[in-house]
Amino acid sequence: MTNATNKGRVAVLGAGTMGAGIAQVAAMSGYSVSLFDVSTAQLDKARAGAAQSLDRMVAKGKLDAAAKESALTAIETFTDVAKAVAAASVVVEAVPERMELKRELFTAVDRAAPESALLGTNTSSLSITEIASVVRDPSRVVGLHFFNPVPVMELLEVVKGVRTSEQSVDAALTFSKALGKTAIVVRDFPGFATSRLGVAIGAEAIRMLEQGVASAEDIDRAMELGYRHPMGPLKLTDLVGLDVRLAILEHLHREVGEQFRPPALLRQMVRAGKLGKKSGEGFYKWDAEGARKA
Numbered sequence: 001m002t003n004a005t006n007k008g009r010v011a012v013l014g015a016g017t018m019g020a021g022i023a024q025v026a027a028m029s030g031y032s033v034s035l036f037d038v039s040t041a042q043l044d045k046a047r048a049g050a051a052q053s054l055d056r057m058v059a060k061g062k063l064d065a066a067a068k069e070s071a072l073t074a075i076e077t078f079t080d081v082a083k084a085v086a087a088a089s090v091v092v093e094a095v096p097e098r099m100e101l102k103r104e105l106f107t108a109v110d111r112a113a114p115e116s117a118l119l120g121t122n123t124s125s126l127s128i129t130e131i132a133s134v135v136r137d138p139s140r141v142v143g144l145h146f147f148n149p150v151p152v153m154e155l156l157e158v159v160k161g162v163r164t165s166e167q168s169v170d171a172a173l174t175f176s177k178a179l180g181k182t183a184i185v186v187r188d189f190p191g192f193a194t195s196r197l198g199v200a201i202g203a204e205a206i207r208m209l210e211q212g213v214a215s216a217e218d219i220d221r222a223m224e225l226g227y228r229h230p231m232g233p234l235k236l237t238d239l240v241g242l243d244v245r246l247a248i249l250e251h252l253h254r255e256v257g258e259q260f261r262p263p264a265l266l267r268q269m270v271r272a273g274k275l276g277k278k279s280g281e282g283f284y285k286w287d288a289e290g291a292r293k294a
């Protein structure tokens with residue numbers, strides 16, 4: 001990834017964990033970035049998170065200090081969605097997984113973004129086709145599903161809705177390449193190719209914890225050492241967010257079937273505010289820097 005040339009403007013809508021990561025990677029890849037959120041505190045947090053991740057890359061010799069500074073400078077923040085998308089060539093929506101919220105946002109984006117802009121959603125399981133139905137020209141809408149942590153994970157899952165055009169899929173593949181990601185193209189089906197398998201393992205691990213099969217550490221160690229997963233399923237649920245995984249499971253339970261019924265323990269933990277790394281506690285305890293507490 002380089003930031004030597006300006007490739008156009010990417011508007012990222014939603015400055016949570018994923019939005020912050022997508023904004024950072026786009027900025028590092030030479031795009032100007034408009035990062036939108038309704039909360040200025042969240043925008044500040046996203047900028048601080050991007051700075052921390054860039055620092056880590058500088059410390060590892062993967063990026064020089066000047067590239068870090070120009071990436072940070074390339075990210076402008078907005079609390080007005082119309083202003084954020086006004087000059088965008090690509091829009092990536094990354095707000096919480098609620099269909100109504102996404103439909104509202106896409107209605108506003110449709111009014112304010114240039115007609116030529118590719119309209120992407122980072123949803124991890126909701127229907128691209130349904131989100132696109134509020135846009136006058138739904139052929140412009142495509143799923144652009146990124147993975148956490150965005151600066152590290154290589155995959156971009158490109159999701160083709162019923163009315164997504166081949167031209168939009170091609171534009172998504174070009175965007176993926178420009179970000180240094182490797183893309184797969186999947187059909188719009190609940191959970192796509194990744195979330196369906198990811199949450200199946202995560203939910204089963206939570207049920208095993210409920211049934212006292214083994215400790216959280218040992219369930220994770222089983223998959224790390226026995227299957228070479230880089231991170232066990234409970235640790236990964238802490239990284240992704242328990243609320244995010246619950247929302248995906250609820251959706252897949254409704255759309256696909258009984259095998260995705262959310263475990264009671266997951267529901268209880270979300271109700272208690274144990275959302276994982278971002279709240280300081282999930283299946284493990286985490287400090288403000290994202291390191292595990294003993």
Ligand code: CAA
Nearest residue numbers: 053056057060124146147148149151152195230231236240
């Ligand atoms: N920014 C920049 N660099 C980072 C980083 C970040 N946020 N996080 C990790 N890194 C870098 C580290 O600096 C390190 O670099 P080197 O290889 O040069 O040393 C490298 O990534 C590995 O990190 P660590 O040594 O700290 O720790 P690790 O080896 O355990 O790797 C991990 C951390 C990359 C997160 C790895 O555990 C992993 O791949 N875990 C699985 C993640 C995963 O499955 N993500 C998908 C979640 S599902 C999703 O996101 C989609 C959804 O819809 C919910």
